Amino acid sequence: xxxxxLTVSGAPATLAYSDxxxxxxxxxxxxxxxxxxxWDDVVPxxxxxxxxxxxxxxxxxxxxKLEASAFTMQSMADSLVALLDALKLDTAVFAxxxxxxxxxxxxxxxxxxxxxxxxFVDTKASADDEKGKAGRDAMIALAHEQGxxxxxxxxxxxxxxxxxxxxxxxxxxxxxxxxLDQPPATLAAACAAMRDRADFTAHLSSLPCPLQxxxxxADAIAPLEVQRAMHAAAPGSRLDLVPDAGHMAPxxxxxxxxxxxxxxxxxxxxxx
Ligand code: MLT
Numbered sequence: 493x494x495x496x497x498l499t500v501s502g503a504p505a506t507l508a509y510s511d512x513x514x515x516x517x518x519x520x521x522x523x524x525x526x527x528x529x530x531w532d533d534v535v536p537x538x539x540x541x542x543x544x545x546x547x548x549x550x551x552x553x554x555x556x557k558l559e560a561s562a563f564t565m566q567s568m569a570d571s572l573v574a575l576l577d578a579l580k581l582d583t584a585v586f587a588x589x590x591x592x593x594x595x596x597x598x599x600x601x602x603x604x605x606x607x608x609x610x611x612f613v614d615t616k617a618s619a620d621d622e623k624g625k626a627g628r629d630a631m632i633a634l635a636h637e638q639g640x641x642x643x644x645x646x647x648x649x650x651x652x653x654x655x656x657x658x659x660x661x662x663x664x665x666x667x668x669x670x671x672l673d674q675p676p677a678t679l680a681a682a683c684a685a686m687r688d689r690a691d692f693t694a695h696l697s698s699l700p701c702p703l704q705x706x707x708x709x710a711d712a713i714a715p716l717e718v719q720r721a722m723h724a725a726a727p728g729s730r731l732d733l734v735p736d737a738g739h740m741a742p743x744x745x746x747x748x749x750x751x752x753x754x755x756x757x758x759x760x761x762x763x764x
Contacts, residue, residue: 493555498574501567503560505551507575510535515542516608517584518757519572520742521592522547523614524682525643525674527554530589530667534742537750543757546584548575550595552678562681565689569599576606585757587611587706589742590714591682597692604700609760611704611753614739616714617722619691628687635680643679644671653710653738663743696726703729704756708737708744730756 496507510528518538520531528547538545551571552558560567572595576584585608588596593615600607620628634642648668649657656663696703703726707719716733723731732752737744 495556496575496578498551498571500551500558500571501560501563503558505559505571506557507548507551507571508555509546509548509575511544511546511579513539513542513544515544516757516760517544517546517579517581518753519546519548519575519584519586521572521586521588521595522550522553523588523590523592524686525553525640525647525671525679526589527670527674529554529670530740531742533746534750534753537747538754541750541754541758543754546575546579548572552681553674558678558681560681561677562684564685565594565598566602568595568685569602572599573603573606582606583608585609585611585760587613587704587753588615589613590615590739591686594686594689594692597695598689600699600701601690601695607701609702609704609756610699611706611756612722613706613749614708614711614714614741616718617692617696617725618718619689620687625687628683631683632680635676635683639676640672640674640679643676644668647671650712651739652744653708653712653736655710655736656738656740656744660744667740667743693725696722696729699726702756702760704732704752705729706732706734706741706749706752706756708734708739708741710737711739711741713739732756
């Protein structure tokens with residue numbers, strides 16, 4: 493697996509990624525507390541639809557290293573720009589799952605010309621409210637004091653929809669094992685970065701590229717009303733809802749997610 497050396501928040505880091513297939517490039521950005529494996533079932537289906545698929549592990553997650561003890565959504569977005577530069581790509585379509593979506597929101601603000609299209613997957617445009625920020629602080633303390641398993645125990649029940657929880661134990665077990673692999677220091681830093689992220693809502697009306705809003709209908713973390721409000725605030729956006737999926741639509745309903753992502757990315761290719 494290729495790896496890029498870079499700096500994140502002034503400290504050395506690496507970004508491991510896969511880059512497979514031919515066609516319009518689509519970068520799949522994972523969420524928290526995960527890594528690029530969350531897209532494993534989606535990738536082969538996108539390849540069948542003639543899309544080039546690039547999947548990074550963000551610095552500090554999965555196979556990528558991070559020496560900084562703190563980072564921001566913007567510094568993670570900078571690492572995606574560095575990846576495009578290394579691959580000599582002026583633009584790509586980006587899909588970001590939840591925290592991955594927050595990172596794309598930072599990316600479009602710092603480098604508005606690098607996204608040919610954006611897919612916000614199970615994510616939100618609003619910043620954390622006071623209750624949300626207090627929850628992040630509690631999770632930071634939990635990560636430092638009890639480590640990754642305590643975070644997994646707290647988060648796992650909210651990650652998937654009822655259909656997955658009851659009928660797809662293997663999917664839940666895979667998800668859990670990806671979550672357990674993430675270092676607690678990265679999880680604490682990510683919680684602080686998400687707590688401090690800027691509100692993106694005002695930018696939805698003037699995005700420089702097409703927007704897809706894609707979400708599991710049973711997402712408990714970024715619920716349906718949030719998805720509908722984003723769609724209403726972003727003229728020309730498309731809203732694609734995935735039945736029987738929660739916050740982890742790409743691992744819960746990969747065929748449906750791949751179809752919708754390919755349709756969006758393919759539409760951009762035809763339009764350009
Ligand atoms: C994620 O899935 O990336 C996180 O749940 C996002 C969040 O906690 O806001």
